[in-house]
Amino acid sequence: MTATLPNLAVLSIGNELLCGEIVDTNAAHIEARLFARGFRVRETKSVPDERAAIAEALLFLARRNAAVIVTGGLGPTEDDLTAAAAADAAGTTLASRPEALAHLQAFARRMNRQLHAENERQTFLPQTARLLDNPLGTALGFAVAIEAATAYFMPGVPYEMERILEDSVIPALIEAFGDPGALPRRVLKLFGLPEAEAGALIKGIQLPPGVELAYCFKFPEVHIILRGVPESSAAVDAAQALVRERVGEYLIAEDEDTIDEVLARLFLETGATLSLAESCTGGLIAARITARAGSSAYFLEGAVTYSNAAKSRLLRVPAELIEAKGAVSAEVARAMAQGARLNSGSTLALSVTGIAGPDGGTPEKPVGTVYIALADAADCEARGYLFPGDRERVRVFTTYTALNLLRRRLLTLKG
Amino acid sequence: MTATLPNLAVLSIGNELLCGEIVDTNAAHIEARLFARGFRVRETKSVPDERAAIAEALLFLARRNAAVIVTGGLGPTEDDLTAAAAADAAGTTLASRPEALAHLQAFARRMNRQLHAENERQTFLPQTARLLDNPLGTALGFAVAIEAATAYFMPGVPYEMERILEDSVIPALIEAFGDPGALPRRVLKLFGLPEAEAGALIKGIQLPPGVELAYCFKFPEVHIILRGVPESSAAVDAAQALVRERVGEYLIAEDEDTIDEVLARLFLETGATLSLAESCTGGLIAARITARAGSSAYFLEGAVTYSNAAKSRLLRVPAELIEAKGAVSAEVARAMAQGARLNSGSTLALSVTGIAGPDGGTPEKPVGTVYIALADAADCEARGYLFPGDRERVRVFTTYTALNLLRRRLLTLKG
Structure with a gap:
């Protein structure tokens, strides 16, 4: 039960990983899955599609860790050099493996596809490697001993990798090191x-x-x-x-919960309905609320009122009020929320008006100034904020703050 | 011009990076930006928040590379150990740096915030380090010599890191190694x-x-x-x-352009204005359009009409039409767009109505059925689509398709 935890490393291979064209989500996935099963990844590394660099990284990690989990570079094209580098690091050579050829042929038959001449490269794997099935693609995984460690190789296509990890790699780790038991x-x-x-x-x-x-x-x-x-x-x-x-x-x-889920549950539990009036968030709050399936049960409507005319026409905000107090003011926020509630008949109406920037700020109302109002049948409360950061951050802070105000109000309604 | 390219490494620090809690987007960003400037990253590495592991990784990478770009572990909490590890690897000690204290005080003043006792930790930086300004946060970056290499340290908060990278790290690399010239x-x-x-x-x-x-x-x-x-x-x-x-x-x-930028330019060039009427996208299209600074010049207003009542009241869609054809129909999409245009007086009005799922599908109108209509003063054209995937994918496909319809229409207006 209390086996000593082995040191584990993750190695990601591919030129595209080193010029920023893709983000290495494979490493994060492997770490999260191993962590959930009680294993800890000690270090990760990425190297380009170069045989010497891959072999060097394999040896480096194998000398420091009990197992190395590797992704990428097992495809059929000439820049796929992981199998050759694995053989170098393992002190063996590549050989055409009949099991790999049989896999390729069966896979092509199942997919109703022709095999390409290029695919033949994928049958050449280290002689000493144990093959790992890949039901979802042409590239088999494999495990091979490198110095005192074992290295597990998988293709870089995420959904193929995820399957081999679950079916072969995690069971092999448990067999080799014992089951650490899921960590709370x-x-x-x-x-x-x-x-x-x-x-x-x-x-x-x-x-x-x-x-x-x-x-x-x-x-x-x-x-x-x-x-x-x-x-x-x-x-x-x-x-x-x-x-x-x-x-x-x-x-x-x-834990697994999110503010969006909490909010959705509170709406369903209280039976409250919602309308929105958004200026600087431009629809972000509505998009967030409606991202959740079933939101039509409580979300009635939203108005995205960028122009002052729209604030007056759609939300009944008096033009004189905008003139007197400015579109970004507690008074206009309050009028927007009240107008939205009157229009829709919703239990709650939330409004936001603010200056997301980069332009439009003044010494009195700098970029980041936001007013949020929340109206119900009895009352309407407005609060002012000064959020830091650029346009995107101001919009995200505003959206979160609005969702949180709704959460707290619904909690009081729930009693 | 043709300076030899230096070997560069990226080191990401944080426990959260090794248990899959966050994906390392910082490394990808740094690689992409360096690649764009003609530099190539040779290898990347991640290690946990452990002083010895960080120092060891710094020494390992510094011995193999001319520069190491490091992110993470510069925050104010006790698990932020990067500065101490940097001092270890550089063969120096930490000292409270007056410039760092001045930066903290100025930042807190600007944000109208109190400094916390914890923040004092952020003034302790390696004695030999050259500090790198961070206008967006409390953690300064710094550069320090480790063996024959230079290591550049930045906080892990992406938007702070991105700013320091552009303002300080890339210029320092160009000064140290010459300008390789951007690779096409x-x-x-x-x-x-x-x-x-x-x-x-x-x-x-x-x-x-x-x-x-x-x-x-x-x-x-x-x-x-x-x-x-x-x-x-x-x-x-x-x-x-x-x-x-x-x-x-x-x-x-x-290239660097995006459909959002293309669309914004076309609006400005044609002088056209826009109003939106969204049902299944729930504000996503409006949020996307208004994400861009300056969008208030052409975006007038949007209505997020989830309920049928809202479609009738806010967009003048006859209740009988909804009754006869269904809320998800070409006819209702057309009426929504025309209503939005009449209300706002915009040059163009775009509407979407559809079934994003997972519920609400029927054999005739399965999940993924979407109608998009585009109205101008003369006409209103509606098209039906069947998008694959789950709720989120249907909403994203719909948003992209709508933006693309607008792009094509504006191109014809531009002539």
């Missing part, structure tokens, strides 16, 4: 506080032994992650309760 | 064809020597990338013209 993990998702404040909130907290706390910044959320050792679920739950107490109202969701 | 690279961005068809369109094309062609799938776009050797601009231009001829109307933008 909890996430507290916070919004509305600067990074440094997250640390201050948690300072001096006494976590149960074996529970590790980490921060993860997923703009604009701050995640506090609690990870435990095997069979420490109760300790991790206790740690989560301690942290929950510290973070208070900044907490917007936990 | 062209991108043709296609929309509206399945991935496999992109290959068929290009099949048998004869590219000039030294020009390399690659595909990159960025849902829902397919990018064809042409890369040349130094001083092969003319050959790459010729290749681009050849490919352009093959891909025809699928081409939506080229």
Whole structure:
């Protein structure tokens, strides 16, 4: 049960990974899946499609780790050099493997495709390699010993790689190193506080032994992650309760939950309906709410009123009010929300008006100035904010703040 | 001009990078920007927030490369250990740097925020480091010599990192190694064809020597990338013209351009204005249009009409028409667009109505059925589509298709 955790490394191969044309989502996927099964990846590396560079990286990682998980470079074209480099690092040579040829032929038959002359390259694999089935593509995976470690090779096509990882690589790791058992993990998702404040909130907290706390910044959320050792679920739950107490109202969701899901549930539980009146967010809040299936049960309508004329015509905002207070003002925000509610008859109406930039700021109302109002049948409250950052960040901060205001209001409605 | 290219490495630091909690987009961004300036990244590496592991990785990469670009671990919390590890690798110690304190104080003043005790940690940087300004956050970057190489450190927050990279790191690399001159690279961005068809369109094309062609799938776009050797601009231009001829109307933008930018320019050039009426996209199209600074010059207003009542009240769609034809129909799409145009007086009005799923499909109108209508003063044309995939993909396909219809219409207006 308590096998010592092996050191594991992930190696990603491909020119495209080193000129920024694609982001290495394979490495993140492998790490997340191994982590969920109790294994930890110690380091990752990427190298280009060059035989010597790949072989060197394999040897480097094999000398420091018990296993190396490799993706990429197993395709049929001439720049696919991973198998040759694997043979170099393993001290063997390539040989045409009859099992690989049989796989190619069966795959082509199943897909009703012709085999290309190029595909023959894919039958040449290190002589000492154990082959790993790939039901979804032409490139087989394989495992080969490199010095004292084992290296597992998979194609770079994500959905093929994911299948081989589950079917062959994870079972092989468990066979070789024992099953570490899934590690307990909890996430507290916070919004509305600067990074440094997250640390201050948690300072001096006494976590149960074996529970590790980490921060993860997923703009604009701050995640506090609690990870435990095997069979420490109760300790991790206790740690989560301690942290929950510290973070208070900044907490917007936990674990697999998201603020969007929380909000959707609250709408369904309270039976409240919503209308929106957006200026600087330009439809972002509506797009976020309607991204969720079933949102038509509570979302009635939204108005994106960029022009002052639209604010007056669609939301009943008096032109004189805009003239007197400015389109970006608490008064206009309030009038927008009230107008949206009257139009739609929704339980709640939320409005935003602000200056997302880069132009339009003044000394009194700099870029980032935003007013958000929330109206119900009885009342309408408006708040002013000054959000930092560029146009995109101001729009995202505004959207999150609006969703969070809705969440809190629905919580009070729920009672 | 033809300085020898230095070997460059990218090092990403953070536990979250090794348990799959976040995908390392910073490394891809740095590689892409360096590639665009003629530099090539030779290898990348990720290590956890452990002082010894970071220092070891720095020394390893510094011995093999002329420069190491590092992100992450410069925040104010206790798991931010990069500065200490940098000092270890550089053979120096940390010292509280007065410039860093002044930066923190000025930043807090500008943001109207209090400094936290935790932030003081961010003033402790390697004694021998040259500081790199960060106008967007509390963590300064810094450059420090490690053995014969220089390592450049930046915070992991993407938009802060991107700014420091442009303002300080790339200029420092050019000063140290000379300007390699940008390698010619062209991108043709296609929309509206399945991935496999992109290959068929290009099949048998004869590219000039030294020009390399690659595909990159960025849902829902397919990018064809042409890369040349130094001083092969003319050959790459010729290749681009050849490919352009093959891909025809699928081409939506080229190189640094995007369909959003193309659309914005066309609006400004034609003087046309726009209003929107969205049902299944729920504000996504409006959010996309208004993401661009200056969009208020042509975007007047949008209505997100989820309920039938909203379609009638906000867009003048007769309730009987909805009753007779269904909310998802060419007739209702046409009425929505015409209503939006009459309300706003815009040159063009675009509407969408559809079934994004997962519920709401019928045998006659399955999930993915979408109607898009485009109205001007003279006419209103509506088209039906059946988009594949889940709710999110249907919404993205619909948004792209709508933007593309607008692009084509504006091109005819431009004449």
